[in-house]
Amino acid sequence: MPTKPDTRKTADLPPKGDAAETLVEVEDLQVHFALRGGMIKRTAGAVKAVDGVSFSLRKGEVLGLVGESGSGKTTLGRTLLGLAKATGGSIQYRGRDLAKLKESELRPLRRSLQMVFQDPHASLNPAMDIATAVGHPLQVHGLAKNAEERRAKVAETLERVGLSPAELFMDKYPSDLSGGQKQRAVMARAIIAGPELLVADEPISMLDMSVRAKILQLFLDLKNDLDLTYVYVTHDLASAKFFCDRIAIMYLGRIVEIGTAEEIFANPRHPYTKALLGAIPDPDPHRAAVPRELPRGEVPDAALPPLGCSFHPRCPVAVAGCGWEARDLGALLERHWMAAGEDARLAESALFGHPQELTTAGLRSVALTPGKNATAVDLVELLERVREKTSDDPFWRGVTGIKGAAGKAHVTFAEGSDPRLKIVADATRADRPLQVACHLVD
């Protein structure tokens, strides 16, 4: 391919990850955003965008952050670079804790820590020509003696990202560039000050397939040329499999599984990872288009996460101890009514006097109030009928009792707990162990 000089120095690099030094050590990192209540100005809880995340990043590796929309990938990436404020935990980098530094202390470190965003159109100022935009970090960090030196450095960097001949691009504006060229310019700006760590947030998801491959190749070339370490944020599993050494699967602010890309794809252990991998459409025409088993429901509200394991409302293999609560009964009834039709829904939902009892978060037992013309017995009978119809639903594994007493229907749930990220004993790589957070994987 005619695009860029091949100046790989793979032989000089330490072996991928293995004995390499740790560049960043993240411990129990938390990033909570306070939510404000409507009329009265007081905090009404918090979105736990990142909620107790620990991992170490080795020099020269590519770590993928993969997970559904809203799982906290971008927030985690930004926090690593000090662009979002940690509310707890630590980020050790070269003897400093990035989570505790003030903005003025962070500023000089930004030279080494850079970010590339998803939308190349939005990350370049439309009113700034390419030379100025790409040279901006040099100015901020005082890395060029004069305009001439700066221009020379910009030209060299543009050539390095494949925008060659550089002279052709220096005086252009972002609107003159195609999507792929813009992403190259963004890369030039990210590497010009000589960074060590690059967080790339969905850098190729807005591009078409041919351009994606070109930009990913550029990432690989730059990593080899400049000895970079990457955190690659994406929900595209195919590119993560190809590009990453290790992958962390995130769900609702947590890492639920982390391990080498090979291991995760060859043998996913967490039910959520399994669901994700099963959902990838594959262009291989020899693979039969099997109807896929997808997890039901939606990603829960990060402000009111489920009890126990956050994935339990959607998990097809959840067991009694996964954290069942009253809201899950509400969701079960919705599923039942969806199948039973509108008449059944209207008749049956009228039996409930206070529907909010079925939507309140965090209730391990609930006393259901009957509706106007209903009794506790009607409710208990309804629940038993629904249980018979949906007996395969994992929800029932968590129900310890349904009984009528004192005019209400009482439903109790098994005690649940939050699975911690644990090293899986039979993982093949002792130096980079597979870790999984699930009660079924021990």
Next chain:
Amino acid sequence: MTTANGTDSTTRTGSGTSRDTTAPVLAARDLRVWYGSERGPVAAVDGVTFDVRPGETLGLVGESGCGKSTLGRGVLGLLPPGAAVDGEVRFAGKNLVDLSARQLQQLRGPELGLIFQEPMTRLNPLMRVSEHFEEALRTHNGDLTKDEIRTRALDALRGMGIPASRYESFPHEFSGGMRQRIMIALALVLRPAFVVADEPTTALDVLVEAQIIQILADLRRNFDTALVLITHNLGIVAEACDRVAVMYAGHIVEQGDAREVFANPQHPYTQALMRSTISLSTTGLHYIPGSPPDLAHPPAGCRFHPRCPKAMKVCAQEAPPEVLLPNGTRNTCWLPVPDMTTADGRRPLEVEEISVADEA
């Protein structure tokens, strides 16, 4: 054998496949769409011919800027002012190209549907889901009662996995994936016979995407809806489409059975596109050098020739014919018709190296 350009294709091997016997819902013949620009007219769709049958999903793929969205909107008559259309789009005995904006508006909803990529910009943030359905249904069935509307809306929503309890909610109270499903329910509540879905899952994550693909598959199974699905994701085409059309620079360069085209891509552009796609089995990166041409000034001959690894001298001079290949796919390329070219014409074309300066 005669050279054909776009419309009437040359048949190499007898008649087409047996599936071709069902009458198409929609048939486009030599469809052309231009946009005015300061560089002159941009021929974004330039002589395109295809059929879509009841219950069939046609995938439309190609690099950015090849005219996929223009084609999708063109057949529905939803182009911006200043765009010109020519050719024929036959639907229910009418040529849609000749209809007035008013006549088209009447067909939209009960007959023709469009699903856009960005649900948030299409749903009114100040209107409840119920109000969106009331508006959509009243436009076409003025006499429906609120209860009848509710029943039909809840049916459509249930099909998309949205519970009835959310009927009175506002758009911002839903996740991106749910909003997209509400959009689909709205586009489909009137059961249109023909739907264009323009990148309906691009901004969504894999689980939501898989959900929507399943829903679209159910639709055509249950209601015989014909669908044109525009996407950059070849995996989705392989899983969800019966047929695929590959677009390059305003032309369809290859079309046929999706599995056949992916198992056996014949056109050099299809081959390059498939090689550049990153899939689970990718072990090395490949890409197509250069980028699609400026459609105000497309190259002469075959529009792919400046980037084609197999280009011959004839390719730079004359547009290739569309031929029906033995495997049932249609292919617009000089390679399968050596008897239509001279020995000199078949000599390899010297192409200049393409630098990133001309890159996408």
